[in-house]
Amino acid sequence: MDGDYFSFTNKLFSPEEINQKPEALAGIRVLDLSHMIFGPTAARFLAQYGAEVIKVEVPYQGDYWRGGTYWGKFWKHSNPLWHYINQNKYFVAIDVKKPRGKELILELAKKSDIVIENFTSGTVEAWGIGYSQVSKENPRIIYASLSTYGQYGPLKYFPGWDLLAQGASGLLSVTGYPETDKYYKIPDFFGDFYPGYFAAMLIMIALHYRERTGEGQYIDGCQAEILMRALHHFTYVAATGQDLERTGNYDPTCAPSGIFKTADGKFVAIAITTDVQFERFCRAIGREDLLADERFITAQERLKKENARLLNDLLDRWVREKKEAEILDLGKKCGFAASPVMNDVDICHDPWRRQRGSVIEVMDKMYGKFVMEGPIAMLSQTPGRTKWLTRPLGYHNRYVLKRLLGLNEEEISKLEKERVIGTWDYRVGQRPPIYYDIQKDPIFNYEGGEEH
Amino acid sequence: MKSIKERVYSRYLQKKGVARQLSAWQELLGKLISAEGKAEALDDMLVLDVSYANFSGTIAASFFAEAGAEVIKVEPPEGDPARVMTPFGVHVDGVGIPYLMECRNKRHITLDLEEEKGRENLKRLASKADILIETFAPGEMDAWGVGYRQLKEMNPKLVYIAITPYGHYTEKAKEMARIPWSDLTSQAESGLAALVGDLPDEPEPYNWPTRAGFLAAGYTSAVAAACGGLVASFFARRTGQGQMVDIAAADAYASCVGFPPTIGYIWKKPRYRYGTLDYGLCPYGFFKCKDGYVAVACFRDQDFRAALKILGLWKIEEDWRTLLDRITDDIEKVKELNHLVEEAVSKFTYQEISEKFARYAVKAARSKWRGGGLPVTTKMISPREVTEQEHWQVRGTFARFGVVTLPVTGKMSRTPLRVKWLSTKIGQDNDYIYEKYNLKR
Numbered sequence: 003m004d005g006d007y008f009s010f011t012n013k014l015f016s017p018e019e020i021n022q023k024p025e026a027l028a029g030i031r032v033l034d035l036s037h038m039i040f041g042p043t044a045a046r047f048l049a050q051y052g053a054e055v056i057k058v059e060v061p062y063q064g065d066y067w068r069g070g071t072y073w074g075k076f077w078k079h080s081n082p083l084w085h086y087i088n089q090n091k092y093f094v095a096i097d098v099k100k101p102r103g104k105e106l107i108l109e110l111a112k113k114s115d116i117v118i119e120n121f122t123s124g125t126v127e128a129w130g131i132g133y134s135q136v137s138k139e140n141p142r143i144i145y146a147s148l149s150t151y152g153q154y155g156p157l158k159y160f161p162g163w164d165l166l167a168q169g170a171s172g173l174l175s176v177t178g179y180p181e182t183d184k185y186y187k188i189p190d191f192f193g194d195f196y197p198g199y200f201a202a203m204l205i206m207i208a209l210h211y212r213e214r215t216g217e218g219q220y221i222d223g224c225q226a227e228i229l230m231r232a233l234h235h236f237t238y239v240a241a242t243g244q245d246l247e248r249t250g251n252y253d254p255t256c257a258p259s260g261i262f263k264t265a266d267g268k269f270v271a272i273a274i275t276t277d278v279q280f281e282r283f284c285r286a287i288g289r290e291d292l293l294a295d296e297r298f299i300t301a302q303e304r305l306k307k308e309n310a311r312l313l314n315d316l317l318d319r320w321v322r323e324k325k326e327a328e329i330l331d332l333g334k335k336c337g338f339a340a341s342p343v344m345n346d347v348d349i350c351h352d353p354w355r356r357q358r359g360s361v362i363e364v365m366d367k368m369y370g371k372f373v374m375e376g377p378i379a380m381l382s383q384t385p386g387r388t389k390w391l392t393r394p395l396g397y398h399n400r401y402v403l404k405r406l407l408g409l410n411e412e413e414i415s416k417l418e419k420e421r422v423i424g425t426w427d428y429r430v431g432q433r434p435p436i437y438y439d440i441q442k443d444p445i446f447n448y449e450g451g452e453e454h
Numbered sequence: 455m456k457s458i459k460e461r462v463y464s465r466y467l468q469k470k471g472v473a474r475q476l477s478a479w480q481e482l483l484g485k486l487i488s489a490e491g492k493a494e495a496l497d498d499m500l501v502l503d504v505s506y507a508n509f510s511g512t513i514a515a516s517f518f519a520e521a522g523a524e525v526i527k528v529e530p531p532e533g534d535p536a537r538v539m540t541p542f543g544v545h546v547d548g549v550g551i552p553y554l555m556e557c558r559n560k561r562h563i564t565l566d567l568e569e570e571k572g573r574e575n576l577k578r579l580a581s582k583a584d585i586l587i588e589t590f591a592p593g594e595m596d597a598w599g600v601g602y603r604q605l606k607e608m609n610p611k612l613v614y615i616a617i618t619p620y621g622h623y624t625e626k627a628k629e630m631a632r633i634p635w636s637d638l639t640s641q642a643e644s645g646l647a648a649l650v651g652d653l654p655d656e657p658e659p660y661n662w663p664t665r666a667g668f669l670a671a672g673y674t675s676a677v678a679a680a681c682g683g684l685v686a687s688f689f690a691r692r693t694g695q696g697q698m699v700d701i702a703a704a705d706a707y708a709s710c711v712g713f714p715p716t717i718g719y720i721w722k723k724p725r726y727r728y729g730t731l732d733y734g735l736c737p738y739g740f741f742k743c744k745d746g747y748v749a750v751a752c753f754r755d756q757d758f759r760a761a762l763k764i765l766g767l768w769k770i771e772e773d774w775r776t777l778l779d780r781i782t783d784d785i786e787k788v789k790e791l792n793h794l795v796e797e798a799v800s801k802f803t804y805q806e807i808s809e810k811f812a813r814y815a816v817k818a819a820r821s822k823w824r825g826g827g828l829p830v831t832t833k834m835i836s837p838r839e840v841t842e843q844e845h846w847q848v849r850g851t852f853a854r855f856g857v858v859t860l861p862v863t864g865k866m867s868r869t870p871l872r873v874k875w876l877s878t879k880i881g882q883d884n885d886y887i888y889e890k891y892n893l894k895r
């Protein structure tokens with residue numbers, strides 16, 4: 003084939019053309035009744051690829067994560083971390099505990115393709131907005147109930163979130179050093195985010211099925227189970243009779259491997275997986291003699307605890323005498339896996355990530371310039387994209403209720419007066435930035451007419 | 455008699471007249487238990503798994519296989535090296551543990567892509583496939599004449615998923631093309647390792663960047679590939695147009711949780727390792743009690759107040775009253791509160807704490823004045839203990855094939871995910887697949 007492969011791929015994925023390309027999920031409407039991270043992440047994934055996601059919150063309260071920023075740091079009266087979790091959504095605030103509020107939510111659900119919720123098992127059914135109620139009039143609905151322990155089984159009413167799911171799934175017990183009593187959780191609510199994408203995957207599978215048959219369905223997305231699905235430890239314990247012990251910073255599936263400290267005080271991760279890589283690695287460090295040693299020739303021998311330890315010690319000593327840049331260069335030249343340990347600032351400014359679109363700079367109408375993570379998967383024809391950041395609580399009330407349910411200004415004012423719908427209170431995370439003139443905002447004060 | 459926890463957390467279900475309303479849904483739940491006789495969502499799809507020494511590809515293919523697609527794992531005659539990438543070299547049935555776990559519902563065939571015949575056969579398969587997953591160095595399949603550029607000409611609806619450390623485009627991807635995939639290096643480069651490990655003033659190597667003790671990057675990239683692949687093939691179903699999906703393992707963790715670049719941008723300084731503490735909340739962690747580790751996680755102020763009362767710490771309430779008092783970048787303050795909780799928790803057993811929490815929650819749910827505080831807790835358990843829990847047995851979370859135990863999830867009312875068989879041998883399905891797709895011998 004003519005031409006350089008990378009000129010072909012660079013053009014194929016060109017970031018400049020993203021906004022001119024179609025969106026795969028255009029025309030799919032999602033009603034997001036969920037809070038915190040697990041549910042909202044599933045909905046947000048769909049929003050990044052073109053679905054219209056309506057997020058319903060409690061008036062004057064909102065999603066608790068609006069206020070849950072790290073180290074108490076807010077940005078322009080918003081939680082900077084919340085923008086990533088809920089980008090591209092429409093924000094309405096409806097009180098489900100008022101009969102009219104319930105009706106509005108049910109009406110929105112009837113006009114949706116997907117509903118996502120994360121209340122305690124059975125709660126939405128008790129409220130009258132559950133799958134059995136919505137599917138009666140909208141059998142095409144895909145309804146995902148997301149919870150820590152699932153919708154049935156003895157623990158179904160137990161509440162939970164990331165931390166509890168990590169503890170209950172066995173995940174928490176696998177990280178750390180074997181001789182210590184410290185068990186490190188995976189940070190940044192990984193136990194919510196990872197299951198969130200997994201739930202999006204289940205929803206996409208259901209969407210494929212509906213496209214084929216016209217039939218919707220109910221999904222019981224169980225957070226702890228989804229984390230278990232990522233552990234080979236169950237298979238290990240069943241096969242050997244022993245729990246797989248913790249190994250600090252070395253990976254027992256490849257030898258040698260580990261995170262090591264360099265001569266210039268940096269940390270690098272090195273992992274040698276295949277026999278071919280081991281050969282390249284030995285030549286790279288000038289230790290061809292190891293290739294003649296039967297303890298190290300095959301992966302199966304290298305992985306034995308005592309042999310892996312010998313190789314890891316050797317690698318540790320080698321790294322201590324080399325600078326980070328030398329090691330990374332050698333990996334690149336010789337073809338073995340060596341990576342720097344990158345932190346938040348490194349990642350933010352990494353030119354590769356900027357070029358790739360993994361880290362993106364957004365210009366938002368309300369918040370201005372912002373830097374955030376891009377989509378999790380890069381698609382050449384229907385790329386994911388960030389269209390807007392989050393909005394204040396109840397920002398899209400008029401826009402959504404007038405457009406979708408055909409309510410008029412009089413009806414909406416009445417709902418506001420009765421506090422069936424509402425907006426923000428004084429709390430940071432809910433309200434618009436102080437410099438922003440919300441009274442002049444055409445979406446917030448939507449009168450009808452053109453699309454957003 | 456319902457347990458205390460049940461009474462608290464199901465309070466909306468106990469209102470008058472609600473029971474009648476739940477029957478249809480409860481009937482549906484009863485049917486979720488078994489996948490038997492149910493349809494498979496993707497049983498009209500053909501997926502080729504050409505991944506090599508890369509668990510992410512293998513795992514992504516498993517997800518399609520669990521949803522009913524015909525998944526053909528294509529290996530070189532000597533097998534995929536991922537077969538032996540297993541903890542401490544432990545094998546079952548001649549295959550390593552992580553690979554075994556992902557052998558669900560697949561067909562195993564061998565093709566030698568370094569030979570013309572093997573490439574010809576791959577083309578035949580790809581011309582009929584909906585999805586192809588590959589993990590070779592960027593440009594390698596292209597050089598063999600079976601890359602996306604060539605295959606899309608034969609099959610315009612093909613979704614071609616590539617998983618590599620740095621992706622298939624950008625200058626760096628080209629420059630680093632020879633660097634192979636590994637889970638550990640992906641964890642490190644994508645921002646995870648920098649956050650796991652003990653506080654800076656703790657001894658070495660405990661304060662070093664630490665590996666998450668499972669294939670954290672591997673599974674994250676796999677879910678990314680499956681999600682991206684399903685979106686792309688949904689578009690192909692509607693329009694007939696295929697495309698390429700590109701996953702970069704070196705961005706696995708950051709692209710999953712999303713926080714690192716924003717923290718770099720807004721905070722302007724990197725986070726250091728925080729031991730068992732948390733950046734966002736305090737207390738939010740597992741604390742050592744008399745007989746194990748117990749979670750204390752307080753998000754709302756009322757939950758925090760509840761925990762203080764239960765743990766006998768009410769006297770400190772004034773100093774830590776609001777969420778903003780408790781989420782701070784002053785590590786000494788965080789340590790102080792954490793230490794107080796740690797001390798209090800150490801006096802109880804898990805059972806004691808769990809019951810106290812539940813009892814408090816019952817009262818709180820009835821009283822306006824307590825503000826509905828619902829402190830939540832659980833015990834840290836090991837994978838072995840998880841498999842013994844009644845809850846997961848009732849849910850059928852673990853499939854068993856002889857000595858092999860596998861976690862399965864994806865309960866869906868019409869098209870649940872499921873494990874039908876495990877096929878582990880190299881070339882096990884050569885006869886069947888070669889004949890079915892008319893491949894050259």
